Amino acid sequence: MKTNLKVALVGNPNTGKSTLFNLLTGLNQKVGNFAGVTVDKKSGFCKLPDGQTAEIIDLPGTYSLYPKSADESIVLEVLTDKNNPAHPNLVLVVVDATNLKRNLLLFTQLADLRIPIIIALNMIDLAKKSQIDIQINDLAKLLNVTIVPIAARKNFGLTEIKNAILYSPKTALQFQTIDIESIAPDVIKQIGIKLSLDNPYVALQIAHQHKYLKYLNKSQQLILEEITQSYQFNSEKAQANETIARYNFINDVLADTVKYPAIALEENISNKIDHLLTHKVWGLVIFFGILFAIFQSIFSWSSYPMTLIENAFILLGNLGHQFLPEGVLTNLLVDGVLAGLSGVMVFIPQIALLFAFISVLEDTGYMARVTFMMDRLMRKVGLSGKSVVPLIGGLACAVPSIMSTRTIENWKDRLITIMVTPLVSCSARLPIYTLLISLVVPNKYVLGFINLQGLTLMAMYVLSIVMAILVAWVMKKIIKSRQQGYFIMELPVYRMPRWHNVGITMFESVKSFVTQAGKVIIAISIILWVLAYYGPGNSFDEIDKKYQTIEFKNLSTGTINKLKAAEKLENSYAGLLGKSIEPAIKPLGFDWKIGIALITSFAAREVFVGTMATLYSVEGNDTVLQPIRNKMAQARNTQTGQLVFTTATAFSLMIFYAFAMQCMSTMAVVYRETKNIKWPIIQFVYMLVLAYSFSFLVYQILK
Amino acid sequence: MKLSQLQIGQSGIIKEFTDLTMSVKLMEMGCLPGEKIKLDRIAPLGCPIAVSVAGYQLSLRKREAATIELI
Structure with a gap:
């Protein structure tokens, strides 16, 4: 039995939001688009204890409703537009119990949008371990919301979350957190009248972000522009005042409900690991070692399944020619469609492997350290620290590497990475290089140990990487961006990878590659087949x-x-x-x-x-x-x-x-x-x- | 004294910000006036830096750290 219950999953990055999403929906996920914008919409269905199904929509992780990346601006868009197909009846906000203060900022913003809300207090086990004493009942009473303590990694609290969703309030019962009107009284009042809004915080958010909200029409935009200008609305000052007010509220609430251990455990395990992993010398050595290992594994582990897939398609093709009636249709099916399909399927092992590795790097928190170490170098050529992994992955195959650029928040950095990754010599160029090199370069040794053919091959790879960096540098000068380049990033604590998530990431990346890229490839294969198998006239x-x-x-x-x-x-x-x-x-x-x-x-x-x-x-x-x-x-x-x-x-x-x-x-x-x-x-x-x-x-x- | 001038292991209390735009983003991430902030480490190439603030670890570029005035 399906219901109209739509639940938006919101939370800071690194709070275990996607783990919870995977637990709630399993493999029952689909990736689509949010209406009118270029952000992936991940949604899925969750069976509630009474047999009903609720739709869970995974919104991009964000620290606040004021967006830092294109992906994040969708959160406000969905939550303030009642006509958006993804507009939820309930917000499930995931909060990290070990870092309540910063996590509650987003909660207080969401609460003031006046959509029914419940809190999933994640990592409750870790909070207990670090002796953070949270009086959950008192906190829930102060905010007037349901708080469900969970430990998503340990599968703890899942039934309770489902029950909370089932019995969630139909109207917003949470208390107002701060006095919104005093931030910009005239602007809020005017916008409220002109757009007939009854919620002052929605009005304030619209005052801040109307330019980026796609659902507002031109005349509304003009009115908003007029209001904000005539009252000299200073977006940054208003935002600063709001943030300070919210943290004051949070400090008051936490003072009565949470007790931290008297002496913080200064040198935690993460810090100790970082001494080595971000060390001036060893950090870089280990990083390149890991990259080398990943690259090697993608090459060696994927070669066997790739041969299997190729052989299976050859077998299928032969069977087709053997048993299907001879004719144009059979040829089209076997030499056009099947050959094209084989060209798609053969990439699956590489895609699955690269994504498995990247998912492990992300999950453990190591990716943030790679970004931290490489940012300065990459920034000089117009890339970001996060471009390193896709570029190296490009040595194996550009397809999964380009898919993996999703981790880059800044659109310009991401776009440049996408644009230059195919320049890096991928494994498909290898047979061409080896064939041509063997034709013209003598198989000789210089200095007794350097093979000339091998040297030429290496030169081709070095050349490709140098070219990618040069082009990135040029594009940095050309492409304009409204986003200011800055780098404020959380370094999450190290954690063990969650194999369940790794599996789902592999499955989802392969699925989206086969269904999305596959369509185009088959279409072009058919065209090429026609071009190669037909000639003009007789x-x-x-x-x-x-x-x-x-x-x-x-x-x-x-x-x-x-x-x-x-x-x-x-x-x-x-x-x-x-x-x-x-x-x-x-x-x-x-x-x-x-x-x-x-x-x-x-x-x-x-x-x-x-x-x-x-x-x-x-x-x-x-x-x-x-x-x-x-x-x-x-x-x-x-x-x-x-x-x-x-x-x-x-x-x-x-x-x-x-x-x-x-x-x-x-x-x-x-x-x-x-x-x-x-x-x-x-x-x-x-x-x-x-x-x-x-x-x-x-x-x-x-x- | 600016955050960018701290030595590794040293800490200070945030007093104010010299750049409004940066302050908005930093405050959202928990860097509020009155908060204790400690320099944990510097990236191998000298930038960015990693600091402990508000119970977690944050990394930011030196240029951004220079907008935070400490007591």
């Missing part, structure tokens, strides 16, 4: 006829099929496209065959090797590099008779693949994360310009 029929003639009789069917496939690709729309872009790519040292590979590998870089294999109609398995390598090494331009893959062309091609955005999974995920088609387009264009100019330079210099 050119394909003629190729079929040609290979039925007598001169091909003495060749095996396999060879004929490969020759036919190569010629068909040459005459397909994709092939014609390759030829038509030849003039443009000639200055880079590429011929039309490479042109086709550039076009087909727009889907994903890995396709390059496959396309080369088809084009050079190699005997044997496509995935074996050796035969393709030999064919490519011997390939000559039909007109000039010169080698196709000279050192200049190979390096130019490597640079092109290093800088060009040839991954539609990444583009799809950038679109999903920025929710504006502008950003993936800008990214695609700037990366193409970079790729083209540097390839041109490299080819012209080495030629």
Whole structure:
């Protein structure tokens, strides 16, 4: 039985809000959008003791109703707009019992919005452990709210919370906390009249934030602008006065209800750990050690499941060709849709692993220390301390890394991180690098131990990271932001990771990747398939006829099929496209065959090797590099008779693949994360310009 | 004396703020006049810093710490 009961979950960051959300809703979650804004809305359903279901809406963690990031401004939007689809009947505020004072600031603000409210007093076990004595009943009476002590990590108090939700008051019973009107009497009165509001605090919040509230229409905005200007409303002073008044109220309340231990335990465990983990030398050494371990694990642990997934799709494809009736539909299904799907699914192990690691780093509180240590360095190039992890993750795969930038609160920092992460050489570039390097770089050792091929490979990776940092620095100068760059961040105490949360994070990130990015990838795969499998007019029929003639009789069917496939690709729309872009790519040292590979590998870089294999109609398995390598090494331009893959062309091609955005999974995920088609387009264009100019330079210099 | 001038392990009492915008954000985070504040550590590259205030640990950049006057 469903009810109309909507519960908004609100609280400071690091209070265990998401743990409680996971406990209440389980895997019964969905991620959508708040109406009209670009913030993820996480909601889910919770079964109450009487069999009813309540909708739980997880609002972004915030320290106050005055937002510090774009994500946070949604809280006031949802709570003050009665017509918002996410507007709740009940606010469940999560409060950290070990840090009541700062946590109660948000509570007093929420209470004054006059929506029914209950308090989940989380980490009650830790408060007891640190000998903080909270008289919960007295506190509840002073505020006139239900307070439920819980320990979300230990699963304690869950039934009580559900009962509290079930029996929650239908009207706001909590006492008013401070005298609101005295902060800005005229402004509050005027706004109350003009917008017919009966709540002075809502009026005051609107006076502060009307510019960012999307539900106010133009004429309302004008009225508000007029009121705030005519009474010379000073937002910052009013906010300062309000905050001081609220803390005075909180101090009074806590003085009667909470007793702290006489001597605070000065050197707690967290501090001791931090002596080592943020140490001048060891802190950095440990950090890079952890990154190295994560990077290695993503590579080595994901390779086996990735092969399994690939093989499963190959098997499925073969079965499809075997048992489905031959024809266009089967080809589309198997070579278009299934191949596209395989390209999506193969990323799942990397995404799941990277998110598992990041979730552990976040959960333990280590991520805050990484931010703390790296902030100064990253700030110089327009990034934030929190950009470090996505950038390093980009070495494995840009897709999960871009998804992980959600931890960056500042929109400008986050956007720049998203824009430069795909420049970092990901694992999909590796087969291309190794193939091309093996063609032109001799397998020799310098100084007896440095392998030239390995050195070149490393140079490609270093180059990619340097380029990412350079571009970030340029973007910092270009992109304007209304948010002032500041850095005031809580350093949460170290805690053990919650494996239940890690599991849910993995599941949710994979789910949203498959459903959101998957749609786009399949659509583009189908288009590419059509381009590669159809040619204009009856050119394909003629190729079929040609290979039925007598001169091909003495060749095996396999060879004929490969020759036919190569010629068909040459005459397909994709092939014609390759030829038509030849003039443009000639200055880079590429011929039309490479042109086709550039076009087909727009889907994903890995396709390059496959396309080369088809084009050079190699005997044997496509995935074996050796035969393709030999064919490519011997390939000559039909007109000039010169080698196709000279050192200049190979390096130019490597640079092109290093800088060009040839991954539609990444583009799809950038679109999903920025929710504006502008950003993936800008990214695609700037990366193409970079790729083209540097390839041109490299080819012209080495030629 | 400013918060940014404290030595590691030293503490002071917040007197006032020299920047209104920063003061609003700092007060929300529990840095109120009269509160005791202690410098716990400095990041490896010299900035930001970590302080103990209002029963928890907060990190902020030196530039921001310079807006807090101590008694």
